[in-house]
Amino acid sequence: MIIENELILSKRDNHPQDTVVRIGNTAIGDGGFTVIAGPCTVDDRETLLLTAEKVKEAGARILRGGAFKPRTSPYAFSGLREKGIKFLASARALTGLPVVSEITDVSQLESFESIDVLQIGARNMQNYELLRALGKIKKPVLLKRGFANTVSELLYSAEYILAGGNPNVILCERGIRTFETETRFTLDLCAVPILKEMTHLPVIIDPSHAAGKSDFVAPFAAAAKAIGADGLIIEVHISPECAKCDGAQALTPEQFALLMKRLDGIPKFEK
Numbered sequence: 333m334i335i336e337n338e339l340i341l342s343k344r345d346n347h348p349q350d351t352v353v354r355i356g357n358t359a360i361g362d363g364g365f366t367v368i369a370g371p372c373t374v375d376d377r378e379t380l381l382l383t384a385e386k387v388k389e390a391g392a393r394i395l396r397g398g399a400f401k402p403r404t405s406p407y408a409f410s411g412l413r414e415k416g417i418k419f420l421a422s423a424r425a426l427t428g429l430p431v432v433s434e435i436t437d438v439s440q441l442e443s444f445e446s447i448d449v450l451q452i453g454a455r456n457m458q459n460y461e462l463l464r465a466l467g468k469i470k471k472p473v474l475l476k477r478g479f480a481n482t483v484s485e486l487l488y489s490a491e492y493i494l495a496g497g498n499p500n501v502i503l504c505e506r507g508i509r510t511f512e513t514e515t516r517f518t519l520d521l522c523a524v525p526i527l528k529e530m531t532h533l534p535v536i537i538d539p540s541h542a543a544g545k546s547d548f549v550a551p552f553a554a555a556a557k558a559i560g561a562d563g564l565i566i567e568v569h570i571s572p573e574c575a576k577c578d579g580a581q582a583l584t585p586e587q588f589a590l591l592m593k594r595l596d597g598i599p600k601f602e603k
């Protein structure tokens with residue numbers, strides 16, 4: 333029987349216990365607070381390796397880095413592509429940190445062999461062929477909420493991956509578009525308790541893309557833990573002023589280390 337407009341596999345009613353997504357020797361959704369950190373893009377090998385070592389030292393459990401970047405302007409730096417993926421594999425080997433990177437097309441799947449978590453960016457949240465393709469593999473998927481999408485639309489997108497047979501989905505709130513322009517997007521913190529009630533899937537927050545400005549990243553991150561998120565994905569760069577993408581919202585390794593210490597003192601909200 334075909335049931336239309338029904339959330340089945342993502343719904344908490346049908347799966348009361350929390351889903352724990354295991355990534356290497358770490359996990360998201362196990363009751364802890366897992367921090368993913370690294371540069372927006374892989375700019376070059378050395379910058380990535382240095383940043384990776386720094387974020388590991390500060391307590392990040394997973395490294396992030398974009399190699400295929402969807403950019404608003406076709407003239408903007410759009411990533412090192414396959415070369416960037418190779419550098420991420422080197423950073424993984426050097427630090428032992430698992431790696432997350434954004435995949436923008438099904439044809440890239442083979443090149444992402446060495447990537448532990450496949451990120452679907454906000455702009456691709458409703459790229460249904462990509463969602464279907466990632467449903468056919470078992471690798472964890474970090475699914476970002478589109479900036480003009482409701483939480484229920486986010487769950488329908490997750491449902492595509494689950495329905496294909498891949499249960500390893502992590503949801504990510506990264507800010508939505510509102511009339512407010514002081515931040516790059518408006519961080520919808522309300523999405524965390526709402527999603528926790530609706531679904532068993534883990535939910536993390538990306539304070540960097542919501543803020544657009546590094547000064548706001550720490551308070552947004554603190555609020556994410558206090559409202560019950562399962563973790564964060566944060567942009568960190570060894571020299572934000574030289575970053576090829578999103579430098580204004582990147583924390584320095586020192587700012588990131590300080591934030592990690594402050595987060596230790598904030599209890600995670602538990603229902």
Ligand code: PEP
Nearest residue numbers: 372453454455476506541
């Ligand atoms: C990113 O993580 O660098 C990114 C492009 O995020 P988003 O898809 O949320 O804009």
Ligand code: MN
Nearest residue numbers: 372567577578
């Ligand atoms: Mn970015």
